[in-house]
Amino acid sequence: MNEQDIRGLVEDVREGRISRRQFIHTLIGFGLSVPMAGTILMHAGVANAQAYGSFPYKPTKRGGGGVVKLLMWQGPTLLNPHFATGTKDQYGSRMFYEPLAAWDGDGNLVPCLAAEIPSLQNGGVGKDGKTVTWKLKKGVTWHDGKPFTADDVVFNHAYAKDPATACTTIGSYQDNTVEKIDSHTVKVTFNKPTPFWADPFVGTRGCLIPKHLFEGFMGAKSRDAPANLKPVGTGPYLFVDFRPGDLVSGKINPNFHESNRPFFDAFEMKGGGDAVSAARAVLQTGEFDYAWNMQVEDDILKKLEAGGKGKINIVPGGGLEMVQLNYTDPWNEVEGERASLKSKHPSLTDPAVREAFTLLIDRASIQEHIYGRTGIATRNFVNQPTRFASKDNKFAFDPDKASAILEAAGWKKGSDGIRAKDGKKLKYVFQTSINAPRQKAQQIIKQACTKAGIDLELKQVVASVFFSSDVANVDTYTKFFCDIQMYQTTQTQPDPEIFINQFCSWEASTKENKWQGRNITRYINADFDKVYRASQVELDPVKRSAMFVEMNENLIKNRAIYPLVNRPAVHAISSKLRLPLTGWDNDVAFIKDWFREA
């Protein structure tokens, strides 16, 4: 798919020949994210008739819904959205704080504290791609009654940008500036043309905290702010109680800025325990209405669902379980560094071997026997699985063909059944973290490899070591002192720019950058680098999307990465609860719209 094709599709949507949904699904098939596809339509000015209206909100008055109970097996440990270290904290703070706009499940931007979504048509988005002007909603007040104004927005920018405050949201605010135009208008100016402008003040990392309560606590003093523990936001619920790691509770905000919302009079978010019993509490006993992140085997979930009190909801998102083959030599030191960029893996750099590996990974079995509904086989690196056929999304599993390819490339079987060429044997160490599904997947891959004459030694590392950034430990995944490894990478941002950069040459993980580089396989490809650099300044979303498709294809064609399954977000929801779910923002992003069917 190239630029022309995408433009053609946009026209089809404009003329009504295909629906928005079809358009988005087609682009997903080519490895683009939903929000990107949405952005293309937004940019082209294709009307967004029933974007968010597709969620039928029924209650006709505020309150009266009782208590909604959420269960997370990891409870929020802090409630300042700028400090959130994981999803659990983002969920907790989102109950009280709101961003200017949020992403819905179809990849559309929905205004929260903004009066409208900026676009080229309404003049909100600058033609040079460097500015965005946000009009703020008027008449919004913080929970303590103070008005919400442009000053608050400007303050949040300064607060998050200061490295001494140590905000986890800093990435969204460091390459831009924001200025106040009038009391309810702000202008964000980017340092360079930024095609994906909907990042600062948007979604999970865009939640706004009140200036009047945090002003005195910027920089190193940030940890002393009383409001860190007693949030005062603009959201649908007022703060009641917080016990770190255990419980967050709130009650209805009678002055919430949207009419008839929220439906529930109070909420409780309980933490702790394990995923299986959390599923039980929703699906079997109905003690809770919603449980988060069901990392439970699909068979067990199906059994629990049979109880009929609730159901499992699966929302596509950016998580990807994948296998990496090292391009560098992890066993010999070059200039005192293992897996140095100056070295070359003796056999894994051979295209024939890399090609054979794609045929030896039985993705269909991995999905069927391990992940079930909670992991969908894919070959694409960027983003979601292909619900709609993409021309090149075939993932064949064919050990015989793999053997033939290896045979033709000169890798002959020895007396021990292991292939070798010029004294180099196809013998590898395959590492991953300790986690039951991963160990099963390792076995499936090993079986096929043994058949094809490749010997795999399986190695398991404790997760807390494998995923640590401990410079002294040789078993971390960023060091990758091993031939093959498998883990899950997650696209945390709707835009894939920061996700796909893990294949840029300058991101290579080396001793010099203390193995902090994101390019862990050490994939070096001049074409890829060139396209990536171009995409960073390309303003036309269509051209830019075509570039991401090209980068995705580049990775798949060169066998830089072996995606296994896409891991959607899995939640348990009481059968009477109605909520708009989105894989591109928090589930509680639209907590104001949650309601219970009578």
Add this chain to the structure above:
Amino acid sequence: MGKYLLRRLLIAIPSLIGISIVLFTVLALAPGDPFEELATNPNVPPEVRENLRKQFGLDDPIPVRYTRWVTSMAKGDWGFSFASRVDVDKLIKGRLPTTLIIIGSSQLLALLIAIPIGVIAATRPYSIFDQVANTFAFIGFSLPTFFTGILFILFFSIYLDWLPFVYRADIAETGWRFYWEHLKQSIMPVAVLGLFQGASWTRYVRSAVLDVIRLDYVTTARSKGLSEKVVVIKHALRNALIPVVTLVALQMPTIFGGAIVTEQIFRVPGIGSLLISAILANDTPVIMAVTFVFACLVIFFNLLADVLYGWLDPRIAYR
């Protein structure tokens, strides 16, 4: 007595320092990084993490960090949780009461089961009652708490739907409903812990009472014409309790350890579940503080046992 207590408390100080050094070193040498989640998040530049490490003094050598910890601890500053960005003592203060209530009532339940059943079984050895009590005691202490916990949940919450299995520390009800809800949600965790402990103590009380009930002074008491009740309770049981008190006091740390699992199963927001989440998040100051609180509890219960000896047996003098 006062002097004795003071001396014992002073002796406790070097042991606490020793414990803290061992804990601190082990934690410092263990793999893991409190800011691990930031490391895997591409949107957070490495400088933020380095900044946090510097702010919390994580890059200093271990002896320096330990001295800093001890001095601030001496000043009453328990440290600062990396994960919650809250003072550790606040976290512990919020959690400790729940743990003490749950563990306290489970131990009470255990004693209420163990003492009467053990005594009755010992006064009528090899009777039907003794056989049945023995059988249940064996079953009770061979089943681990995590197993009975899940069994209880499946039976009482899911099959019968009588009891909630998610413990909530703040219940919105008032008046008697408040106590009722608390009672309802405490039944399962307390029963799991109490029955387990009660089972092994029953065996212990039985054998301790069996040891003394045949001694000459008990026969003397009987021959004086004292009622059987007085003989058993005042003469036999009191002496039999000395080894039991030792056992109960020395088992306290194990009980806190076992309670961690039970707290996790029933989502009791106690100090044990705080410890587990802190360990998972590599939140060293919290791990340090919680394990230190455990160490203090162990020392305290040992002291309590020694004081109780004197009350039970006036021949033991405090010197």
